[in-house]
Structures are given as C-alpha cells and as structure tokens.
Amino acid sequence: MLLIHCPYCEEERPELEFRNAGEAHIARSSSIAEESGEDFEKFFFIRSNPKGIIFERWRHVHGCARFFNAARDTVTDRFITTYKAGEPKPSLPKSASGPAAYANRPPDQLNVKRPRRKPVAKGEAK
Amino acid sequence: MAKAAKIATAERSPIFAGREFSGEGAKIAVLAPSHRLALRAPEKSLAALSKALGVKLPVAPKSSVTKVSRSALWLGPDEWLVIDDGGKDPLEDCARVRVLHSAVGVSHRNVGISISGPRAAETLNAGCPQDLSLSAFPVGACSRTILGKVEIVLLRTAEDAFRVECWRSFSDYVLTFLTDAATDAA
Ligand SMILES: [Zn+2]
Numbered sequence: 436m437l438l439i440h441c442p443y444c445e446e447e448r449p450e451l452e453f454r455n456a457g458e459a460h461i462a463r464s465s466s467i468a469e470e471s472g473e474d475f476e477k478f479f480f481i482r483s484n485p486k487g488i489i490f491e492r493w494r495h496v497h498g499c500a501r502f503f504n505a506a507r508d509t510v511t512d513r514f515i516t517t518y519k520a521g522e523p524k525p526s527l528p529k530s531a532s533g534p535a536a537y538a539n540r541p542p543d544q545l546n547v548k549r550p551r552r553k554p555v556a557k558g559e560a561k
Numbered sequence: 562m563a564k565a566a567k568i569a570t571a572e573r574s575p576i577f578a579g580r581e582f583s584g585e586g587a588k589i590a591v592l593a594p595s596h597r598l599a600l601r602a603p604e605k606s607l608a609a610l611s612k613a614l615g616v617k618l619p620v621a622p623k624s625s626v627t628k629v630s631r632s633a634l635w636l637g638p639d640e641w642l643v644i645d646d647g648g649k650d651p652l653e654d655c656a657r658v659r660v661l662h663s664a665v666g667v668s669h670r671n672v673g674i675s676i677s678g679p680r681a682a683e684t685l686n687a688g689c690p691q692d693l694s695l696s697a698f699p700v701g702a703c704s705r706t707i708l709g710k711v712e713i714v715l716l717r718t719a720e721d722a723f724r725v726e727c728w729r730s731f732s733d734y735v736l737t738f739l740t741d742a743a744t745d746a747a
Contacts, residue, residue, distance in 0.1 A: 436690060443638050444622045444704075449690035451707055497707045499622070499637035 584743035586680025592673035687742030
C-alpha cells in the first residue's frame with residue numbers, strides 16, 4: 436500500500452483514505468463567459484498527461500477531507516512531495532524527473548518518425 | 562443572526578444498543594445513544610466555541626480533548642466532532658454562540674461501538690489500514706479513517722480500548738466486521 440503524506444494531517448496515511456482529483460494548477464478564468472471556445476476547451480478538457488512528473492489535486496477524503504496538491508511520478512507512482520492547496524507549485528530538481536522526461540519532448544526532438552498524414556483535398560472529406 | 566432557535570428533539574430508537582460480543586482478546590459493545598455535534602468553524606471562533614462547549618477544541622491533527630463526559634475530536638483543520646455521553650446536547654450550547662460557525666446535530670446519524678481488550682488494535686487493523694501502535698496512535702488520538710468498506714471515526718480511549726463512530730446505516734456491517742475480526746484476532 437502507498438503511504439501519502441497529508442499536509443494537513445502532517446503525517447503519512449494509507450492510500451485508501453485518499454482520492455485523486457485531477458490535474459492541479461488549472462486556473463479558472465475570472466471572465467469565463469467572455470472566453471473563446473478554444474480557450475475554454477483548453478481549460479476544460481486538455482490535460483498534460485505527462486510521462487514522469489505530474490502535479491495533481493488529491494483529497495484526503497476519509498481523513499481530514501481537505502484538498503491538497505501533490506507532485507507524483509506517473510512512471511513509478513512515487514509521490515515526490517505534497518503541499519497545501521493555494522501554495523505555489525514547488526520547483527523540483529531536474530533529476531527528479533528521471534529518464535521518463537525524455538518521452539515528454541516534442542516528437543521532432545525524439546528519435547522517432549513523425550506520423551505522416553496525407554493532406555485531405557477539399558471536397559474529399561464527407 | 563436569528564434568535565437561538567428552539568431545538569426540536571426526535572424520538573430515539575437506538576439500533577443494536579446493548580449488543581455485545583466477548584472474544585478472547587477483544588470485547589465489542591454497542592454504546593448507548595450519545596449527543597453528537599458536527600462542528601465547522603474558523604480559527605477566530607474557537608475561543609468562544611470552546612467556552613460555550615466547556616471543552617477546548619483541539620487544533621493539533623489527530624488529537625482530542627475530553628472533559629468529564631464530553632469529547633471534542635479534531636477531524637480536519639476547521640472540523641470537529643463533539644460527543645457528549647452525559648445527556649447534555651452540545652448543539653444547545655452552540656445555539657447561544659454569536660461567532661461564525663456551523664453546528665449540525667448528528668446524534669442520530671452515528672452509532673458508537675467500543676472495542677476493548679489486549680487485541681483491540683489487531684481487531685481494528687483487520688479493516689483499518691492506519692498504524693494503531695501506541696507510538697503512532699496514542700491514548701486520546703482520533704481520526705476519521707476507514708474500516709473495511711466504510712468510513713468511521715476512531716478514538717483511542719485507553720491503551721487497550723477504542724471507540725468507533727460509524728453511520729447508523731453502516732452499523733450492521735461494522736458490528737459484523739468487528740465481531741468477525743475479534744474472533745480471528747483471538
Ligand atoms: Zn489529511
């Protein structure tokens with residue numbers, strides 16, 4: 436069983452008491468009605484889904500019931516750090532990101548071919 | 562704020578009250594009905610609330626304060642469970658408090674179960690993943706946690722005794738689970 440450090444309970448507690456609550460540090464626009472459809476899509480649907488370090492919201496739902504943030508490695512499931520909601524994103528040392536960070540580079544920096552797409556001629560797509 | 566409202570009291574029909582199981586290492590007993598209060602309040606309000614309740618609301622995580630027959634259990638940074646076994650409703654004491662707070666009477670929502678004996682911790686650990694050793698969970702420590710499939714509030718009342726608070730509709734499950742566990746732990 437994983438032990439997760441709750442910043443409010445100030446100790447490590449069994450994972451069964453916690454619930455994941457999605458990616459952290461996604462700010463809701465203060466004028467959401469004026470936002471373009473594209474920006475809203477980014478805010479609402481698009482998530483980074485990295486291989487390596489991810490910042491997530493977690494909730495100690497069967498404990499103090501508070502939401503907090505965590506930096507977690509999606510490859511090893513290791514929690515690197517947890518911190519209270521509202522606190523700034525901690526800067527993590529480069530080494531913490533490990534070899535998996537390689538996979539997060541844009542495709543043209545990776546040693547793989549970019550998928551070839553046939554351009555669709557006008558009128559062809561139905 | 563409106564005038565302190567007159568609090569209606571509902572008829573009590575206790576569930577399993579008085580039921581007991583005596584295992585070799587642990588004894589399980591359903592406790593008599595208590596008064597209970599779910600309290601939410603900011604730091605600024607704590608002094609006035611503590612005064613009204615007659616028990617100092619603890620601010621350290623996983624801690625509780627007991628005075629005579631009333632206990633205040635820290636559940637979260639702004640959340641407490643107040644249990645009174647002396648027949649005095651803490652909700653009435655809070656009704657006169659003028660500082661910001663939320664007090665909800667949950668007396669009937671919970672059922673209290675005591676687990677005592679040399680294997681009380683082992684019995685609970687059959688379904689509770691927390692470290693219940695005396696160094697991690699000393700006498701007076703309390704926590705919302707889980708037991709098997711349900712959420713409970715756990716309070717250590719003595720080195721070899723705990724009080725489990727669970728929701729009434731879960732109490733059948735909790736009682737059966739603990740009885741089974743006490744049989745295994747022995
Ligand atoms: Zn917590």
